[in-house]
Amino acid sequence: MYNQTIIDETKQMVRSKLLNEGSGHDWYHIERVWKTALNLAEKEKANRFIVELAALLHDLIDDKIVSNKNEAVKEVLYWLEGAGVSSSDSEKILEIIENISFKGGNNKRLHTIEAQVVQDADRLDxxxxxxxxxxxxxxxxxxxxxxxxxxxxxxxxxxxxxxxxxxxxxxxxxxxxxxxxxxxxxxxxxxxxxxxxxxxxxxxxxxxxxxxxx
Ligand code: ADP
Ligand code: NI
Incomplete structure (x- = not known):
């Protein structure tokens, strides 16, 4: 179910983490991907809540940003649980962010429209x-x-x-x-x-x- 408070809180959390990131994955990259993904989600009739959260979280487990990917995945899951996202939605979000990197996505076609939209938004940036x-x-x-x-x-x-x-x-x-x-x-x-x-x-x-x- 769509929940604006969860989106807003997630936005604040990601913003504070990535505001000073220097490798091209700074907060404004995330903000653009989020806006573009939202736009694409409307046109492609994808689930907006899943798309928004996946777009906001998509770089938090990237090994260019974090030193320990497993820890980062755990942190994202912990965040989603704490924010009140259902475990089935959390699983979908995790699956998207684990699969959308250029290399991963290169080999494997993504099967859900939500994953496709977030990957497209990231690539458009x-x-x-x-x-x-x-x-x-x-x-x-x-x-x-x-x-x-x-x-x-x-x-x-x-x-x-x-x-x-x-x-x-x-x-x-x-x-x-x-x-x-x-x-x-x-x-x-x-x-x-x-x-x-x-x-x-x-x-x-x-x-x-x-x-x-x-
Ligand atoms: P992604 O956002 O898919 O994780 P990267 O981390 O590889 O992509 O790259 C971040 C940004 O830096 C992208 O805009 C990408 O095009 C650019 N970039 C990556 N590798 C190079 C490179 N070797 N030379 C110039 N720009 C690069
Ligand atoms: Ni990105």
Whole structure:
């Protein structure tokens, strides 16, 4: 059953945990994913309560943020129980957040519309104007250059090759960002992704023109 107080309290809890997070998973990423997920949930007729909570909690068990994933899962369950979420809803929420990472979702098609919507919302935040900003911010935080013309831009390069440093922010567009459009689960997200994808293509056209001094 929908319960606004649980949503509000969860929002406050996640906000206080992630407000100063520096790896691209800060509170404002969560807030955007939550808003986008809500929007997609309406269009796709998904269960709004499950979608909202899963979106708010989706990064709290990510091993890029927490050192002990099992502990983090326990904490999320403890939170949901304490907030008064039924155990069947808690299980659904946990299943979503455990399955939506890029790698996990890459291998496995998600079966519930709620999981699909939250994954789509998370992926939409990695593309378009915001996605470009996150990409360059991430590269900056790792000391990776904006572009390296010595490394060819090949879509066939593996994520591992890029992570080994044969990379630049612009290479990440080919490694991941341009692939996301075709990985959207829902029609509503695909429509948004098309537009954001086009924006990134136009952005790189301009980028390479400027790179050549034009
Ligand atoms: P997710 O949000 O799916 O967990 P990541 O943690 O991999 O994604 O990335 C967080 C943000 O940083 C995303 O916007 C992503 O595109 C960007 N990012 C991840 N890896 C790189 C990279 N090697 N170079 C530039 N940006 C990256
Ligand atoms: Ni996320």
């Amino acid at each position: 990695a593309i378009g104007a915001i996605g470009i900003a996150r990409c360059f911010a991430y590269a900056g935080s790792k000391g990776t250059p904006i572009f390296d013309p010595e490394v060819s831009v090949r879509e066939t390069m593996t994520e591992e090759e890029y992570r080994k440093g044969k990379s630049s922010a612009v290479h990440h567009f080919y490694e991941k960002l341009f692939k996301l459009k075709d990985l959207m689960n829902t029609k509503a997200a695909r429509e948004v992704a098309e537009e954001r994808h086009k924006f990134m293509e136009d952005y790189l056209t301009q980028f390479f023109n400027e790179w050549e001094g034009q």
